[in-house]
Amino acid sequence: MRVTFLGTGTSHGVPMIACGCAVCRSADPRNRRLRPSILVEREGFVLLVDTTPDLREQCLRANVQRLDAVLLTHEHNDHLIGLDELRRFCVLQDGRLPLYGRGEVLQCVERIFPYAVRRPPPYKGLPEFDLHEVVGPLVIGPLRLTPHLLPHGAAEVLGLVFSDERGPRFAYYTDCSAVPPVARESLRGIPLLILDALRHRPHPSHLTIEQALEVARDTRPERVLFTHICHELDHAATNAKLPEGVRLAHDGLIVEV
Numbered sequence: 001m002r003v004t005f006l007g008t009g010t011s012h013g014v015p016m017i018a019c020g021c022a023v024c025r026s027a028d029p030r031n032r033r034l035r036p037s038i039l040v041e042r043e044g045f046v047l048l049v050d051t052t053p054d055l056r057e058q059c060l061r062a063n064v065q066r067l068d069a070v071l072l073t074h075e076h077n078d079h080l081i082g083l084d085e086l087r088r089f090c091v092l093q094d095g096r097l098p099l100y101g102r103g104e105v106l107q108c109v110e111r112i113f114p115y116a117v118r119r120p121p122p123y124k125g126l127p128e129f130d131l132h133e134v135v136g137p138l139v140i141g142p143l144r145l146t147p148h149l150l151p152h153g154a155a156e157v158l159g160l161v162f163s164d165e166r167g168p169r170f171a172y173y174t175d176c177s178a179v180p181p182v183a184r185e186s187l188r189g190i191p192l193l194i195l196d197a198l199r200h201r202p203h204p205s206h207l208t209i210e211q212a213l214e215v216a217r218d219t220r221p222e223r224v225l226f227t228h229i230c231h232e233l234d235h236a237a238t239n240a241k242l243p244e245g246v247r248l249a250h251d252g253l254i255v256e257v
């Protein structure tokens with residue numbers, strides 16, 4: 001299974017518009033973070049997790065040639081609003097893309113992009129989706145997923161645990177303000193945990209670095225990579241202070257699990 005980080009930034013992206021801070025002005029490419037999204041590949045099957053406002057740039061940068069399915073973790077704009085860009089893949093592949101998400105999220109898609117779920121489509125060249133509600137563990141192509149509901153301030157987000165025949169391989173817990181006990185159980189000894197870690201200062205709907213480290217200490221994954229990172233964290237300086245096995249992810253990073 002291969003995971004590609006298409007974006008590791010928080011909702012504003014890094015650099016943030018009209019910010020002159022040291023990280024936003026940094027020459028280190030790892031301090032340039034598009035909005036959070038990953039690509040998961042196995043046996044030629046390609047799943048996109050979240051459709052950010054940077055989706056077009058992300059697909060060009062990672063040279064994405066096809067998509068087999070799309071999953072939305074939640075309905076916030078930094079994870080959803082790039083959905084229309086997928087029309088290129090619908091045209092290329094001459095078909096509808098399966099789109100997975102919770103019922104509330106799919107209702108948002110129908111409200112914001114009604115033309116993308118209409119049958120038949122109003123005209124050619126639009127994005128076209130078949131909606132699949134996530135209600136429990138599911139199989140998407142060769143990928144086995146166990147979803148966990150995670151609190152995200154007053155909202156909720158799907159935390160995803162990806163497995164193969166060997167068992168759980170990695171978890172993607174973005175946009176969470178806590179990791180409840182059931183969601184923690186899946187993480188014990190997992191080869192890779194990708195976890196929300198916004199910054200050091202507290203935030204009502206995201207984990208801080210310290211809170212994310214507590215989850216890592218408790219569940220002991222083999223490797224932990226933080227994502228949804230804001231401009232208050234310099235890549236190199238933050239990594240230098242993190243314990244072994246725990247690092248900030250960066251855009252373009254590819255991990256085989």
Ligand SMILES: [Zn+2]
Nearest residue numbers: 011076078175
């Ligand atoms: Zn977000």
Ligand SMILES: [Zn+2]
Nearest residue numbers: 019021024231
């Ligand atoms: Zn800044």
Ligand SMILES: [Zn+2]
Nearest residue numbers: 074076152175
């Ligand atoms: Zn969010």
